[in-house]
Amino acid sequence: MTTPIGRLSGRMPGWVKVLSTLVLLFAVLLAGIRLIGLPGLKDVFGTESRDRSGPALLKSIQDxxxxxxxxxxxxxxxxxxxxxxxxxxxxxxxxxxxxxxxxxxxxxxxxxxxxxxxxxxxxxxxxxxxxxxxxxxxxxxxxxxxxxxxxxxxxxxxxxxxxxxxxxxxxxxxxxxxxxxxxxxxxxxxxxxxxxxxxxxxxxxxxxxxxxxxxxxxxx
Known part of the structure; x- marks a missing residue:
């Protein structure tokens, strides 16, 4: 026996399913970002910047x-x-x-x-x-x-x-x-x-x- 929810889900247009999936994915990512910002986890997931640039090269000299x-x-x-x-x-x-x-x-x-x-x-x-x-x-x-x-x-x-x-x-x-x-x-x-x-x-x-x-x- 098909439930009303199942019938409703089967009739949902394709673009609605795609949009719902994207919104759900976006919500999960935001929750992950907020989780990283919680106290105590900052040191674990924090980033560190390092300058790995090479030396500057002299291309030309102009008077x-x-x-x-x-x-x-x-x-x-x-x-x-x-x-x-x-x-x-x-x-x-x-x-x-x-x-x-x-x-x-x-x-x-x-x-x-x-x-x-x-x-x-x-x-x-x-x-x-x-x-x-x-x-x-x-x-x-x-x-x-x-x-x-x-x-x-x-x-x-x-x-x-x-x-x-x-x-x-x-x-x-x-x-x-x-x-x-x-x-x-x-x-x-x-x-x-x-x-x-x-x-x-x-x-x-x-x-x-x-x-x-x-x-x-x-x-x-």
Whole structure:
């Protein structure tokens, strides 16, 4: 004789059985993780980090002719949301709130200054310099000051994280943070500050060498 429960179980769609199995497996894994965190078991199941990295290899050496004239520190909040079609956020999808902190340098490339860009009068009391405009370097994200505020993930995403190790899990938000920091640097007036600092430095240097009239312009 078939019980009502047995009849009900036999009529359950296949996807319901799969989902029920996944939920049960997830509950068991969570219980195991909580068990590991109980007092007295931490020493038994604890992890230990060891640095087994090899020595750093020198790939190349490059002479630098840039004068780093200014540096800007920036901070941006990245809110990245990923949704899956035809699935609710509770099952598949993620949203990450990330605070990215980094810096951008502004420099004047003195290596591009040609001989015709420097003019000195016969008495060596007047000097005219034509320099290239200041440029922005690549944004540098500071990992010590950047961090994820919150991460919301669907059930399938959390299960995937349990069975796989993804060291680049925050790569997408980090790239967005770098891009936003670079955009902010373009609007910050950092290059103008770099040119003003370069002018002040060169004027002080040339006047210390005896030049009374120093003129510095930027072009190109």
């Amino acid at each position: 630098i002719s840039r004068y780093e004239a200014a540096s800007g520190n920036f901070q941006v909040v990245v809110d990245l949301e990923k949704d899956a079609k035809y699935l609710p956020d509770a099952l598949r999808g993620s949203r990450t709130l990330y605070v990215g902190a980094g810096s951008v340098d502004a420099y004047v490339d003195l290596g591009k200054v040609g001989e015709d860009a420097v003019r000195v009068d016969e008495d060596r009391t007047s000097a005219t310099l034509r320099l290239p405009h200041a440029r922005l370097g690549d944004p540098a994200l500071d990992p010590e000051r950047s961090y994820a505020v919150s991460k919301q993930r669907g059930l399938f995403d959390r299960l995937g994280d349990l069975f796989s190790d993804n060291p680049n899990g925050e790569q997408a938000v980090q790239k967005l943070a770098v891009r936003h920091i670079g955009d902010a640097a373009k609007e910050s007036g950092l290059t103008a500050r770099a040119e003003a600092n370069t002018t002040e430095m060169l004027e002080g240097l040339l006047r210390s060498l005896g030049f009374e009239d120093v003129r510095i312009t930027y072009e190109g």
